[in-house]
Amino acid sequence: MSLQSTDPIADLLTRIRNAALVGKTEVRVPTSKLKKIVAEQLVKNHYLADVKLEDGKPRGTLVITINNNGENAAFTELARVSKPGRRIYVSSADIPKVKQGRGIVLVSTSKGVMTGAEAAKAKLGGEVLLKVY
The missing domain is CATH 3.30.1370.30 (Ribosomal Protein S8; Chain: A, domain 1)
Structure with missing residues (x-):
């Protein structure tokens, strides 16, 4: 295996x-x-x-x-957005918001992997890797 x-x-x-x-x-x-x-x-x-x-x-x-002893995990949802069978690419203007801005998306850009907010600020689009809430 x-x-x-x-x-x-x-x-x-x-x-x-x-x-x-x-x-x-x-x-x-x-x-x-x-x-x-x-x-x-x-x-x-x-x-x-x-x-x-x-x-x-x-x-x-x-x-x-993930967390320290006695604490709960800091995330509720951890999900893959772009998959090998279906890649999701967005421009800097179309980067999705997660739970009305309370979560984040990670975007793979030409300048590396960054959060959606960082990518939008730098005016970079790319592949949406995952979302976290």
Whole structure:
């Protein structure tokens, strides 16, 4: 059995969601540059507590801390928007709002992965990766 997923971001989100639902505070996932950037953006926007990279062979592991002991997860919904079968691209003017601005979307732009607000401010469009509320 292979560890390869057809959609690594969906796999990351599912692992985080499932760990939060059963009350775990930490989840370990095989690393990639994109997974690391997505997790760091979620930490920066206070939806996750922390993310660390552990080196290993053949590849490293991301250790994602969802929340501290005794706390609930900071997110209610963590969903993939653009999928391998259907990519969703938007211009800077059409970046969607999540729950009337209370959530965020992550957008993959030519300048890297950033939140929808940052992309709109920089007037950059791109692929809508996920939404968090």
